[in-house]
Structures are given as C-alpha cells and as structure tokens.
Amino acid sequence: MRLFIATLSTETNTFCTMPTGMSGFEEYFLRHGDASKSQPNLMTEALHVWRRNAEALGWSITESLAAIAEPAGPTIASCYKALRDEILGDLEKAGGADIVLLQLHGAMISQQVEDCEGDIVACVRNLCPDAVIGISLDLHCHLTQKMMDACDLIICFKEYPHDDASDRAEELFDLAHRTAVGQIKPTMAMFDCNMINVYLTKTGAMRKFVDGMSTYEKKxxxxxxxxxxxFPWADVKDVGARMLAVTDDNANLAAQTAETLGKEFFDLRHDVTDQFVSMEMALDIAESATRGPVVLADMGDNSGGGAPGDATFLLRATLDRGLTNVVTGIFWDPVVVRICEDAGEGATLNLRIGGKTGLASGIPVDISGTVMKIADGLGQHLGLGLEPLGKMVWIRCENSLDIVVNDLRTQVYHPEALEQLGIDLSEKSIVCVKSMFHFFTPFQKIAAQIVQVATPGGTSQDFATLRYSKRDNCFWPKNSGNIFAQTSAQSLMSD
Ligand SMILES: [Zn+2]
Structure with a gap:
C-alpha cells in the first residue's frame, strides 16, 4: 500500500487586516517532508500516527509538506499557491498513492480562494482519481460541499480544547485502510445547523452531546x-456549524443521521454556549477577590482566532483602575522585544506596549519598566504537542505589574508560558492571558478563579453583530427563534 501524508493549516479571520504570508509559516512551523521526525504539535500529531501505523504494516510512505501559521487575515495568493503546489508536486513525483491522508484546518482562505481545503482535495482527486482520500479537520472549519465531493472520508476533532488530534488520526487511518481493502464504502452527508458561535466540549450539555456522538458511532x-x-470570524458562504455523518454505503442513513443530530444540536443552542463577563464586571470580580490569582481571559484578543495579539483594552482598563500585582501577556510586540534585547536584562526603559497592528489592537500603552528576563526557544504544551513561544521578554513595572511580550503571535495555552520566565503566578493577584478556551484546564491548577472576559478586539464574541455578507441572516443568534420550525412552517405555506 502506498500512503501519502501532509499537513497545511491556518485559520483565516477575514475581519483581520493583517494578511498571512510565508513568514507566518516560516516562523511557526514549516517542514518539507520530515515533520513526523520532530516534536509533534497539534497539527502534526496526525503525521506521527499515520507514519507509525503505516510502518507497522510495511506500507511505503511519502511525507510531504507540513506548514502551519498562526491565524490572521487571508493568506497571500502566491503563498497559498506555493504551499498547495508543493503538496501536489510531491504527490505527482511519488507517482500517486493508494491512500492520501491530510491534516488540514478547514478554515483557510486565500486572497483568491474562499475554500482552500476544498481546492486542495479537488486537486488531489484530479491527480489520484482512484485513491482513498481522507482528511482530518480542526472542528473550527467550514465544511463545504467541495470537500465532501472530493474526499472519501472527513473526520473533525471532537474536542475543544483540542486534545484528540491523535485519536481522530487513528480513526481516519483505520477507516481509510478498511476502505482501501474493500471492507467498507464510506458515504457522507452533512447538515447545516444554522448556528454561529463557539462551543466548549469539556463540561455540561456540550460534553453530553459529544459523548452522545461517540455512542452514535457504535450503531x-x-x-x-x-x-x-x-469558525465564526470568517465572512464566507459556508460559515456556521454543520453535522457530518459517515455511514457504510448508506446515503439515506447518512442524511437522516446528520439531520437528526444537527437538529438536536440546534435545540441545545442555549445550553451549549456561554455568556461572557464584561470587562468592567470582570475587573470588579478581580478587585474584590479575597484570594488570588484571579485569571482573566482576554477573549477578544485571541491570536489563535486571528486577532492581532497586541490589544491593550484590558491592560488600559487594569491601569485605569489602579490594580496592583498583575501579570499580563503575551503581547505580540517584536519592536519591544528588539529594544529590550538590545538593552539587556536589568535595563530600565520607557516602552510603548501593544496597540500597533490595527483598530482591533486599541491604543498603545506607554510604560516604564525593567527587563527582568529574555528567553528564546521555549515552548508551551497544548495537549500532547509543544507549541513554540518565540523570543520572550518579561518586563517589571511599578505596582508589581509584570508584562510579557514576545515576537511570535501565539495565544497562552499553559501557565508554563509565563512561569518558565521565572514569574511565580501563585503570588500574583491577577493573571491576564490572551486566550479564549485552550488555557482553561491547565490554568485551573493555579487559579483561585477564572473569568472569561468579553473584551473588544479581533475575536469579539458578539456574533449577532458581526457582518456576514455571504450567507443569509437565518442563523442563531442573529435569528433568535426556532429556525427549523420557521423553515418547515414556511415550506408548508408554500406547498
Ligand atoms: Zn480549533
């Protein structure tokens, strides 16, 4: 059996003004055929699984590109074409494959292509009409008909925070293997749930729903x-939640299952989403807390969703309140990193923090601080994977305000991102992290309390007011009613 594997991943926030270019891939993760031989990260875990399994079976393996960029605006057209064509070129050079497995994101948009993953798999299908093509997607994807038409198998992560990439890769490998030897004939159907939001899977109704999906798979x-x-921060026609069912050669069962579970999910819409706390209220909570640290998540500036990572709204509000003993980060500010590096540890400087990328960044904050630590090459855990942190600087200001900046856009996943610099989080009153959900579980170990704050910025949670120009307004929460009941009533009236 000849297996071909690759990964290409970035998540495009079309409301972000900063494009994604080749430098975004070069600084985050870019390997040309040997990613499975280095430390795994979220989007390369699958390559490790697929290589290991294929080697155990004695298959021949062609590993192509692994390219990952931190989310930002649409990918530069020539950059996307170069990355896509490297995968296709490697596939051609290999003389095709019996099985093609790709770890893709599912929400990558270039300046010219709205559905990059659909485009990639359509090209792969052209090159290999008879191959089994399977893709694993981040669940924050736009599932499109083009992907469905070109692939035999699509599997999305089930968990958010994402800690199941390897499990999904194992499933995809198993199903692709069984398809290739003629044991099964995958048949897929999807259903548009007409919902735009974000859903954490670890607790409550969402946990039950995900467990229910796993139980359903045993039928x-x-x-x-x-x-x-x-992925809510994308103005594309396929934006929104979609349920996907894969059956063994049964199109009716696939369609019925996708619709049944999709409508079940819609019925849970109020139970599977959260209302987040305003910035003022969050600071009230932090100020009145009797025990620290209170962890405040700066949800509007999550670079993992394409926000700039240098927004100052929460920092400004913290300073205006006169709050003390606060640590905040990680600000993406290569200019400040450069100045601090030149000045060296121990130097005291006037610095202009953040607010540099665009309107979503707010206004820069001027501070005076001492460079406490400069570190390079550190990582932070996200599940099994280790995500890079770039060059980091810890700056200490008056009132025990600690600001952490770096030169590589990334959200905060884990307390170690700050602690490795020497900051003792247990001694801080308030810990502000630029993150949305991924930080939650690891920070539970150090937090007296965690508050997810609805800060303004590039990943604002106000989905009812985001401007979607390419899909209708028939989605929750824009339409607050029971959309499916409305739809069936309308179709009955038109009958
Ligand atoms: Zn995701």
Missing part, C-alpha cells in the same frame, strides 16, 4: 460522526 452502519463547529 450499525455508522462509521463516524463529526460536528464541524464552524
């Missing part, structure tokens, strides 16, 4: 169930 004829949550 006769069902091969796989995925919920594509969708």
């Amino acid at each position: 006769p004829g069902i091969l796989s169930i995925s919920l594509a949550h969708g």
Whole structure:
C-alpha cells in the first residue's frame, strides 16, 4: 500500500487586516517532508500516527509538506499557491498513492480562494482519481460541499480544547485502510445547523452531546460522526456549524443521521454556549477577590482566532483602575522585544506596549519598566504537542505589574508560558492571558478563579453583530427563534 501524508493549516479571520504570508509559516512551523521526525504539535500529531501505523504494516510512505501559521487575515495568493503546489508536486513525483491522508484546518482562505481545503482535495482527486482520500479537520472549519465531493472520508476533532488530534488520526487511518481493502464504502452527508458561535466540549450539555456522538458511532452502519463547529470570524458562504455523518454505503442513513443530530444540536443552542463577563464586571470580580490569582481571559484578543495579539483594552482598563500585582501577556510586540534585547536584562526603559497592528489592537500603552528576563526557544504544551513561544521578554513595572511580550503571535495555552520566565503566578493577584478556551484546564491548577472576559478586539464574541455578507441572516443568534420550525412552517405555506 502506498500512503501519502501532509499537513497545511491556518485559520483565516477575514475581519483581520493583517494578511498571512510565508513568514507566518516560516516562523511557526514549516517542514518539507520530515515533520513526523520532530516534536509533534497539534497539527502534526496526525503525521506521527499515520507514519507509525503505516510502518507497522510495511506500507511505503511519502511525507510531504507540513506548514502551519498562526491565524490572521487571508493568506497571500502566491503563498497559498506555493504551499498547495508543493503538496501536489510531491504527490505527482511519488507517482500517486493508494491512500492520501491530510491534516488540514478547514478554515483557510486565500486572497483568491474562499475554500482552500476544498481546492486542495479537488486537486488531489484530479491527480489520484482512484485513491482513498481522507482528511482530518480542526472542528473550527467550514465544511463545504467541495470537500465532501472530493474526499472519501472527513473526520473533525471532537474536542475543544483540542486534545484528540491523535485519536481522530487513528480513526481516519483505520477507516481509510478498511476502505482501501474493500471492507467498507464510506458515504457522507452533512447538515447545516444554522448556528454561529463557539462551543466548549469539556463540561455540561456540550460534553453530553459529544459523548452522545461517540455512542452514535457504535450503531450499525455508522462509521463516524463529526460536528464541524464552524469558525465564526470568517465572512464566507459556508460559515456556521454543520453535522457530518459517515455511514457504510448508506446515503439515506447518512442524511437522516446528520439531520437528526444537527437538529438536536440546534435545540441545545442555549445550553451549549456561554455568556461572557464584561470587562468592567470582570475587573470588579478581580478587585474584590479575597484570594488570588484571579485569571482573566482576554477573549477578544485571541491570536489563535486571528486577532492581532497586541490589544491593550484590558491592560488600559487594569491601569485605569489602579490594580496592583498583575501579570499580563503575551503581547505580540517584536519592536519591544528588539529594544529590550538590545538593552539587556536589568535595563530600565520607557516602552510603548501593544496597540500597533490595527483598530482591533486599541491604543498603545506607554510604560516604564525593567527587563527582568529574555528567553528564546521555549515552548508551551497544548495537549500532547509543544507549541513554540518565540523570543520572550518579561518586563517589571511599578505596582508589581509584570508584562510579557514576545515576537511570535501565539495565544497562552499553559501557565508554563509565563512561569518558565521565572514569574511565580501563585503570588500574583491577577493573571491576564490572551486566550479564549485552550488555557482553561491547565490554568485551573493555579487559579483561585477564572473569568472569561468579553473584551473588544479581533475575536469579539458578539456574533449577532458581526457582518456576514455571504450567507443569509437565518442563523442563531442573529435569528433568535426556532429556525427549523420557521423553515418547515414556511415550506408548508408554500406547498
Ligand atoms: Zn480549533
């Protein structure tokens, strides 16, 4: 059996003004055929799984590109073409494959292509009409008909925070293997849930729903169930949650299952989403807390969702309140990193922090601080993977305000991102992290309390007011009613 594997991943925030260019891939992760031989990260875990399994079976393996960039605006057209064509070129050079497995994101948009993943798999299908093509997607994807048409198998992560990339890669490998030897014939259907939001899977109704999906997979004829949550910060026609069912050669069962579970998910819409706390209220909570640290998540500036990572709204509000003993970060500010590096540890400087990328960044904050630590080459854990942190600087200001900046856009996943610099989080009153959900579980170990704050910025949570120009307004929460009941009433009236 000849296996071909690759990964290409970035998540495009079309409301972000900063494009994604080749430098974004070069600084985050870019390997040309040997990613499975280095430390795994979220989007390369699958390559490790697929190589290991294929080697155990004695298959021949062609590993192509692994390219990952931190989310930002649409990818530069020539950059996307170069990355896509490297994968296609390697596939051609290999003389095709029996099985093609790709770890893709599912929400990558270039300046010219709205559905990059659909484009890639359509090209792969052209090159290999008879191959089994399977893709694993981040659940924050736009599931499109083009992907469905070109692929035999699509599986999305089930968990958010994402800690199941390897499990999904194992499933995809198994199903692709069984397809290639003629044991099964995957048949897929999807259903548009008409919902735009974000959904944490670890607790409550969402946990039950995800567990229910896994139980459903054990039913006769069902091969796989995925919920594509969708990626809300993208103005594309396929934005929104979609339920995906894969059956063994049963199109009706696939369609019925996707619709049944999709409508079940819609019915849970108020239970599977959260209302987040305003900045003022969050600071009230932090100020009145009797025990620290209170961890405040700066949700509007999550670079993992394409926000700049240098927004100052929360920092400004913290300073205006006169709060003390605060640590905040990680600000993406290569200019400040450069100045601090030149000055060296121990230097005291006037610095202009953040607010540099665009309107979503707010206004810069001028501070005076001492460079406490400069570190390079550190990483932070996200599940099994280790994500890079770039060059980091810890700056100490008056009132025990600690500001952490770096030169590589990344959200905060883990307390170690700050602690490795020497900051003792247990002694801080307030810890502000630029993150949305991924930080939650690791920070529970050090936090007296965690507050997810609805800060303004590039990943604002106000989905009812985001401007979507390419899909209708028939989605929750824009339409607050029961959309499916409305739709069936309308179709009855038109009958
Ligand atoms: Zn995701």
